[in-house]
Amino acid sequence: MRVRITFSKQGALRYTGHLDLHRLWERAMRRASLPISYSQGFHPQPKISLAAALPLGFASRSEVLDVRLNEEIPVENISSRLKDNLPADIRILNIESVEEHAPALQTQVLSAVYDIHLTEPVDGAELTRMVEALMMSESAVRERRGKSYDLRPLIEMLSVVTEASGNVWLRMTLAAREGATGRPEEVLNALGIAPEYTRIERTRLVFKN
Amino acid sequence: MSVLTAEQVELKLDRILLKVQKPGRYVGGELNSIRKDWEKAQTKVAFVFPDIYDIGVSNVGLKILYDQVNQREDALAERAYAPWLDMEELMREHGIPLYTLESKRPLACFDLIGFTLPYETLYTNTLNILDLAGIPIRSMERDESHPIIIAGGHSATNPEPMHAFIDAFAIGEGEEVIHDIINAIQAFKAKRKDEGNPLFHLSSFDARRELLRELTKISGVYVPRFYETMYMEDGTVAYTEPVLPDVPKTVNKRIVAKLPPPPTKFIVPNIEVIHNRVSVEIMRGCTRGCRFCQAGMITRPVRERTVQEVVDAADAAVRASGFEELALMSLSSSDYTYINDLVDAISKRFEGRKLTVNLPSLRIESVSVDLMEKLKQHRSGGFTLAPEAASERMRRIINKFIPDDDIINTTREIYRRGWTTIKLYFMIGHPSETLEDVQAIVDLCRRVIEEGRKVAGWKVKLHAGVSTFVPKPQTPFQWVACDTRGSVLEKQALLKRQLLKDKNIKLSWTKPEDTLVEAWLSRGDRRMADVIYSAWKNGAKFDAWEEGRKYETWIAAFEEHGLDPAFYTHRQRRTDEVFPWEHITAAVRKNFLFQDFRMSLEGQIRVDCRLNCFACGILPTFANLRRENPGEGWKCPDVKTPARKINMELPVVGD
Numbered sequence: 053m054r055v056r057i058t059f060s061k062q063g064a065l066r067y068t069g070h071l072d073l074h075r076l077w078e079r080a081m082r083r084a085s086l087p088i089s090y091s092q093g094f095h096p097q098p099k100i101s102l103a104a105a106l107p108l109g110f111a112s113r114s115e116v117l118d119v120r121l122n123e124e125i126p127v128e129n130i131s132s133r134l135k136d137n138l139p140a141d142i143r144i145l146n147i148e149s150v151e152e153h154a155p156a157l158q159t160q161v162l163s164a165v166y167d168i169h170l171t172e173p174v175d176g177a178e179l180t181r182m183v184e185a186l187m188m189s190e191s192a193v194r195e196r197r198g199k200s201y202d203l204r205p206l207i208e209m210l211s212v213v214t215e216a217s218g219n220v221w222l223r224m225t226l227a228a229r230e231g232a233t234g235r236p237e238e239v240l241n242a243l244g245i246a247p248e249y250t251r252i253e254r255t256r257l258v259f260k261n
Numbered sequence: 262m263s264v265l266t267a268e269q270v271e272l273k274l275d276r277i278l279l280k281v282q283k284p285g286r287y288v289g290g291e292l293n294s295i296r297k298d299w300e301k302a303q304t305k306v307a308f309v310f311p312d313i314y315d316i317g318v319s320n321v322g323l324k325i326l327y328d329q330v331n332q333r334e335d336a337l338a339e340r341a342y343a344p345w346l347d348m349e350e351l352m353r354e355h356g357i358p359l360y361t362l363e364s365k366r367p368l369a370c371f372d373l374i375g376f377t378l379p380y381e382t383l384y385t386n387t388l389n390i391l392d393l394a395g396i397p398i399r400s401m402e403r404d405e406s407h408p409i410i411i412a413g414g415h416s417a418t419n420p421e422p423m424h425a426f427i428d429a430f431a432i433g434e435g436e437e438v439i440h441d442i443i444n445a446i447q448a449f450k451a452k453r454k455d456e457g458n459p460l461f462h463l464s465s466f467d468a469r470r471e472l473l474r475e476l477t478k479i480s481g482v483y484v485p486r487f488y489e490t491m492y493m494e495d496g497t498v499a500y501t502e503p504v505l506p507d508v509p510k511t512v513n514k515r516i517v518a519k520l521p522p523p524p525t526k527f528i529v530p531n532i533e534v535i536h537n538r539v540s541v542e543i544m545r546g547c548t549r550g551c552r553f554c555q556a557g558m559i560t561r562p563v564r565e566r567t568v569q570e571v572v573d574a575a576d577a578a579v580r581a582s583g584f585e586e587l588a589l590m591s592l593s594s595s596d597y598t599y600i601n602d603l604v605d606a607i608s609k610r611f612e613g614r615k616l617t618v619n620l621p622s623l624r625i626e627s628v629s630v631d632l633m634e635k636l637k638q639h640r641s642g643g644f645t646l647a648p649e650a651a652s653e654r655m656r657r658i659i660n661k662f663i664p665d666d667d668i669i670n671t672t673r674e675i676y677r678r679g680w681t682t683i684k685l686y687f688m689i690g691h692p693s694e695t696l697e698d699v700q701a702i703v704d705l706c707r708r709v710i711e712e713g714r715k716v717a718g719w720k721v722k723l724h725a726g727v728s729t730f731v732p733k734p735q736t737p738f739q740w741v742a743c744d745t746r747g748s749v750l751e752k753q754a755l756l757k758r759q760l761l762k763d764k765n766i767k768l769s770w771t772k773p774e775d776t777l778v779e780a781w782l783s784r785g786d787r788r789m790a791d792v793i794y795s796a797w798k799n800g801a802k803f804d805a806w807e808e809g810r811k812y813e814t815w816i817a818a819f820e821e822h823g824l825d826p827a828f829y830t831h832r833q834r835r836t837d838e839v840f841p842w843e844h845i846t847a848a849v850r851k852n853f854l855f856q857d858f859r860m861s862l863e864g865q866i867r868v869d870c871r872l873n874c875f876a877c878g879i880l881p882t883f884a885n886l887r888r889e890n891p892g893e894g895w896k897c898p899d900v901k902t903p904a905r906k907i908n909m910e911l912p913v914v915g916d
Contacts, residue, residue, distance in 0.1 A: 067278060108284065140290065
């Protein structure tokens with residue numbers, strides 16, 4: 053059976069990268085005695101796939117993975133077996149069984165929503181002005197790993213949120229398609245904010261219907 | 262300087278962690294790590310493995326102690342490791358003190374810090390960690406506000422080079438002594454709070470001194486500040502004696518009569534580390550008596566766990582960790598009494614569970630191939646054997662006697678049964694070694710691979726790991742000189758020139774500079790403490806790492822203190838020499854070691870002492886423990902003579 057798990061990744065687990073997260077889930081399922089399917093061959097790989105790699109240091113409330121199991125097991129049962137076998141900073145938000153032949157998870161992601169909390173005080177009015185300028189512009193050419201690219205079309209939404217307390221933070225929706233992925237740090241750099249003075253959380257992945 | 266709170270540490274960490282390699286090393290949060298309520302624990306202990314997380318996190322010794330302490334209602338234990346160079350630089354720049362992974366509290370907040378010192382090249386890191394924690398480096402500079410700094414591990418069998426920095430050493434096995442130390446600290450603190458007690462009025466420095474004096478009453482605990490060393494004119498030790506009447510003249514190692522249940526809740530790192538595996542110790546100690554091997558001499562007697570206990574613990578630990586690999590640990594697996602039963606039981610229990618089982622330290626005989634065959638689902642990994650020396654002459658000297666034919670027959674069988682790579686471990690620099698003995702390594706390797714080709718064709722590979730022998734304290738070779746840099750380079754050149762001609766032979770070796778640092782420290786005396794301090798002050802740390810190598814810094818530190826490095830390494834010790842570690846004993850008598858050393862000079866071998874007791878000193882020292890625990894596990898043979906008589910035969914070490 054094919055099972056889809058939505059989970060959060062917080063705290064210390066922010067510093068566990070994509071490949072290590074794969075390994076972490078494999079071990080969690082072994083601890084829970086869930087019969088994962090493995091690929092054939094000399095080095096069998098567990099059939100676990102994560103929707104979209106989360107950059108190191110980011111928290112998330114919306115990670116999604118698919119895993120194939122060799123047996124049909126009620127999803128409530130899977131959930132309860134996994135619950136006690138995960139590190140404290142990973143929490144399962146939802147488990148559902150999905151169509152065996154549904155397209156691969158990675159090909160279905162369209163965009164990702166990020167909330168950015170600022171750990172140093174900023175001038176809210178100035179930030180709002182810069183956000184508006186960026187959103188009004190036709191293009192925002194930036195360089196990454198020696199290649200120049202246009203950041204602007206990758207930004208689907210960008211807004212400054214001002215709470216009643218005066219606390220200011222950012223929310224953005226960036227493209228997350230294969231070959232067209234916007235990175236929140238790049239947007240922050242374009243706004244003159246150093247990423248190390250922020251806490252970034254991915255709050256949602258947007259899939260094709 | 263005020264100590265940062267856990268919250269302040271975390272906030273500062275968030276700003277730097279993305280700038281370092283593998284930030285997952287520094288954040289904790291692993292499954293099976295234990296976070297207890299800080300306020301409810303009377304005694305807080307931090308255990309430190311002074312190398313990087315990737316190496317330290319899987320250390321079984323610290324895992325045992327971590328569990329022991331956390332099982333107590335009144336205490337908690339957390340962990341810390343040495344930050345890698347990039348992280349250290351940023352921590353210093355941002356004013357972040359070294360902290361524990363569980364609560365992120367600075368080490369300075371703990372009552373007790375326990376370092377494990379499995380190898381000498383961690384000494385400079387230990388100083389660096391104290392410095393990063395904001396704790397005075399030297400024991401004498403600390404007062405009551407600082408944690409008590411203890412250390413244990415194999416290197417503690419010669420604690421003298423570190424005597425100035427460590428408050429108390431735990432000699433031998435730590436399972437019981439850690440509780441004695443915690444109890445003593447708690448009892449002392451209670452008295453100190455009592456206005457009616459004379460301790461109440463002591464100054465902070467005096468109170469610390471009194472507490473350390475209390476610790477000397479615990480068997481196996483060595484508090485260096487209460488001892489004094491005098492030297493002869495030639496620089497050797499005249500004697501080391503207690504400066505107070507009630508402090509023991511000799512500190513004997515501690516052992517447990519019966520091995521306690523093995524740990525089963527292994528910490529599961531959230532990043533890749535060196536050993537992602539469950540380790541179950543099947544037995545402790547070794548009866549083989551290889552003369553170069555410190556572990557084999559200092560971990561006696563042999564105590565075995567039952568097959569049932571090992572299999573159940575392995576199963577529980579694999580279930581609780583999800584690890585893909587299981588290691589059945591011991592110094593000599595083939596000597597485990599029920600090795601066949603164990604291998605059968607393990608393969609049955611884990612059948613079809615995608616688990617790789619490792620059984621290291623197998624004897625060079627065809628039975629070992631059968632054992633591995635039962636455990637391995639496929640033969641992708643190499644098959645490792647350790648002849649240690651390549652000529653029969655040399656194997657007699659080191660007391661690891663195996664006929665050449667056994668090596669050839671066993672390796673041929675390994676290739677024939679489908680393993681394509683064999684790793685052979687050797688050492689150069691054994692006592693009385695000549696270039697012919699080194700040439701024998703080349704010849705043996707060639708013969709092994711040629712025989713392999715006959716049965717398995719040209720795909721067979723050989724990996725020769727050739728390290729350099731370092732004479733260790735508390736062994737029969739504690740008297741011998743360490744090979745010189747020039748001689749080691751010549752021997753290594755010979756190996757490279759001849760072995761690397763064959764592209765299917767891989768060769769690895771140890772840089773002679775690294776060997777020397779280890780050798781100076783292994784048999785160093787108290788004067789080495791200043792050398793370690795200066796070397797560290799001038800940048801030495803991570804001495805076992807390519808990135809940390811600071812040979813010139815060490816040489817300069819020797820010069821600064823007017824000491825000659827060769828005195829510690831390249832000098833054959835006098836037969837009547839008093840060693841810097843004379844007052845510390847692993848219960849194997851100096852006379853026994855000396856007799857064994859003499860036998861090596863004559864190429865005489867001593868057989869497995871399970872068959873025949875050679876009176877090494879273990880039985881009389883631990884006679885009471887054995888009487889309490891006469892069970893199956895303890896593998897010393899029964900000695901016919903009554904215990905009283907044996908005692909009389911034994912001269913006191915050092916007299």
